[in-house]
Amino acid sequence: MTIIQTTSSTTNKVLNYPLNTWYVAAWDHEVTRTLISRTVADKPLAIYRTEDGRPVALADACWHRLAPLSQGKVLTRDEIQCPYHGIVYNSAGRCVSMPAQETINPSATVPSYPVVERHRFLWVWLGDATLANPDTIPDMHQMDHPEWAGDGLTIPVTCNYQLVLDNLMDLTHEEFVHGSSIGQAELSESDFEVTHDDTTVTVSRWMHNIDAPPFWLKNMRDKFPDFTGKVDRWQIIHFEAPSTICIDVGVAKAGTGAPEGDRSQGVNGYVMNTITPETARSAHYFWAFMRNYRLESQLITSQLRAGVSGVFKEDEDMLLAQQTAIDANPDYEFYNLNIDAGGLWVRRLIERMLEAEGRPVSAGRAGRLSTAN
Amino acid sequence: MAATNIEVWQRATVVESVLVAANIRRIVLAPALPKRAEPGSHIDLYTTITGERQKRSYSVVDSTEDGTRVAISVLQAPLSRGGSIFMHGLQPGDTLEITQPLQNFPLRVGAPSYVLLAGGIGVTAIVNMARVLKSLGASYTLVYAARSRERMAYLPELLALHGDNLRVHIDDEGSELSVADLVAGVDPAAELYMCGPIRLMDAVRRAWRDREVNETNLRFETFGNSGWYDPEEFIVRVPRLGVETRVPAGRSMLEALEDAGVEMMFDCRKGECGLCEVKVLALEGAIDHRDVFYSERQQHAAEKICCCVSRAVTSATGLQADAARGGPAILTIGVS
Numbered sequence A: 001m002t003i004i005q006t007t008s009s010t011t012n013k014v015l016n017y018p019l020n021t022w023y024v025a026a027w028d029h030e031v032t033r034t035l036i037s038r039t040v041a042d043k044p045l046a047i048y049r050t051e052d053g054r055p056v057a058l059a060d061a062c063w064h065r066l067a068p069l070s071q072g073k074v075l076t077r078d079e080i081q082c083p084y085h086g087i088v089y090n091s092a093g094r095c096v097s098m099p100a101q102e103t104i105n106p107s108a109t110v111p112s113y114p115v116v117e118r119h120r121f122l123w124v125w126l127g128d129a130t131l132a133n134p135d136t137i138p139d140m141h142q143m144d145h146p147e148w149a150g151d152g153l154t155i156p157v158t159c160n161y162q163l164v165l166d167n168l169m170d171l172t173h174e175e176f177v178h179g180s181s182i183g184q185a186e187l188s189e190s191d192f193e194v195t196h197d198d199t200t201v202t203v204s205r206w207m208h209n210i211d212a213p214p215f216w217l218k219n220m221r222d223k224f225p226d227f228t229g230k231v232d233r234w235q236i237i238h239f240e241a242p243s244t245i246c247i248d249v250g251v252a253k254a255g256t257g258a259p260e261g262d263r264s265q266g267v268n269g270y271v272m273n274t275i276t277p278e279t280a281r282s283a284h285y286f287w288a289f290m291r292n293y294r295l296e297s298q299l300i301t302s303q304l305r306a307g308v309s310g311v312f313k314e315d316e317d318m319l320l321a322q323q324t325a326i327d328a329n330p331d332y333e334f335y336n337l338n339i340d341a342g343g344l345w346v347r348r349l350i351e352r353m354l355e356a357e358g359r360p361v362s363a364g365r366a367g368r369l370s371t372a373n
Numbered sequence B: 001m002a003a004t005n006i007e008v009w010q011r012a013t014v015v016e017s018v019l020v021a022a023n024i025r026r027i028v029l030a031p032a033l034p035k036r037a038e039p040g041s042h043i044d045l046y047t048t049i050t051g052e053r054q055k056r057s058y059s060v061v062d063s064t065e066d067g068t069r070v071a072i073s074v075l076q077a078p079l080s081r082g083g084s085i086f087m088h089g090l091q092p093g094d095t096l097e098i099t100q101p102l103q104n105f106p107l108r109v110g111a112p113s114y115v116l117l118a119g120g121i122g123v124t125a126i127v128n129m130a131r132v133l134k135s136l137g138a139s140y141t142l143v144y145a146a147r148s149r150e151r152m153a154y155l156p157e158l159l160a161l162h163g164d165n166l167r168v169h170i171d172d173e174g175s176e177l178s179v180a181d182l183v184a185g186v187d188p189a190a191e192l193y194m195c196g197p198i199r200l201m202d203a204v205r206r207a208w209r210d211r212e213v214n215e216t217n218l219r220f221e222t223f224g225n226s227g228w229y230d231p232e233e234f235i236v237r238v239p240r241l242g243v244e245t246r247v248p249a250g251r252s253m254l255e256a257l258e259d260a261g262v263e264m265m266f267d268c269r270k271g272e273c274g275l276c277e278v279k280v281l282a283l284e285g286a287i288d289h290r291d292v293f294y295s296e297r298q299q300h301a302a303e304k305i306c307c308c309v310s311r312a313v314t315s316a317t318g319l320q321a322d323a324a325r326g327g328p329a330i331l332t333i334g335v336s
């Protein structure tokens, strides 16, 4: 008997992840002189900063007996010490001291992965280091640009990272999942446009002359305290392969020219999302909400972070329920709707990256379950 | 961390075997389970020497992007342990058992600059590194030293690819390498990767230590198959077990002891881990330490040796004529 395997990612329920790419491993403020452990794309990492502030990501398993280095000690300069028999490594992952002998075994190294600190995140490259080009880090410049203010959090989600991407690429779910904050019927009723190139996908949707849902009414009044009336609302979803999605969102007083480019009579935010696969069935979902008005108000920053947190909790609940149902129904396939066009382009771009790496498109059914964060 | 070094044994077919220098053959293999070879990687394979399977390690000189072709190069040494004779006899179409590319000598991407040092056949471990550094646009110098031009594999290719980045030193053309000058001229932040005869590597290691630059920036791989002296036959005795056996020039002491039925502990079999350590109880002759496990002080004390690579020779000058007595060296040891 021959087994025929389909590799079409458009119906793939547990998508594999490319390795020749940058993933966010941590927020900048999480990386300190104290070691943390974080699994990215199934590789456990020990992450810390050197004495002179450089971030480092080493494999979280000692060369000797694989004890987790993240439970060890940060020493002077760029060195850390294994908690078990005291082997010391430098930031290149090279053994600099073997306490029990006078020499150092030349093979004693642990992988040290390329890291770049940018856009308030620590990005790590787990694939072929000779291809690691920092210019290919996704554009998330709003994260630390003087014209933008805001903050975010990390959600540990126990589902395949692709389900999060699907969720963000089609926002018609807002009507049903986020009915009390940002959802409204016009989302499903309005038309949208999808474009793509080799590494990006864009989905744009405009809703004209509608009532602002509660979240947006509050934002409008933060900027225009007396505001009442209708708005034009936009959602422009920018995906950058393999797993970063920045959504240009906002509302403006209806008919004041926002669709044509004059957003001065409105409020504009960017929902910054970058989703790092942890295992086949878990991900680190890093997000922030950035705004370009009332930059001085820490109150608004805190309110927005809390508000979006609440909205994303609704997504998280749905994603976990969906992953559970997927795993409970292994014989059922996904079917696609017209609204999935953006998500399907995302899948196709990721599928191409995986093919270029010669790796399977599906992470299969037997993925490891999430480890604690 | 051994993750990339779990050996996956597979069949490979010889697709090409050509002489690329005096006594050096380039052998191209087609593995059953192709895997791309990173710079610095090697394969292990089984040779058959007088009917017996023996494991050998060879650096991967180059491989295709998809790993379907992997090239190694083998020097047939007159005093070889027999493996190189077997390797040189391989014909296209022959098959042998090999591992996927294994990595003990990784090239770190991102150093400010690099020096690659190849001595003789050691060039096989360096060729791929140089190619990758070139394609990355890294700042690097490739130093290639040998006794004579006809012993230098890949010299024309390296000249064509690396141009001014390549410095060639040839003893019998009067341009021999000065290790002192080489090490003194290395940028303090540079990483030096080397592979070559143990005399060369010892000299570089000593010069590097004396210069007090970052010790871990000196990277090397040793397969434990070169020493200060040519290998000689010697006799090893283990009084506690009542064993006395000959160690032929083409065989290691560890192998000879195993042949004699002594149960030995070992791991790397190339002089790095120290697990094959035996105690020296008595010695007629001198010891040729070929390991990198002991410090110079320990090697000098000659109380213990790594029997997987180190040997006994009749005299410390390496000349049989200088031996205090006729006949082979005799080493009396204690084993664990």
Ligand code: FES
Pocket: A062, A063, A064, A065, A066, A067, A082, A083, A084, A085, A086, A087
């Ligand atoms: S496990 Fe790290 S030193 Fe032994």
Ligand code: FES
Pocket: B265, B266, B267, B268, B269, B270, B271, B272, B273, B274, B275, B276, B277, B291, B293, B306, B307, B308, B309
């Ligand atoms: S077996 Fe490792 S040094 Fe001999």
Ligand SMILES: [Fe+2]
Pocket: A167, A173, A174, A177, A178, A311, A312, A315
């Ligand atoms: Fe949502």
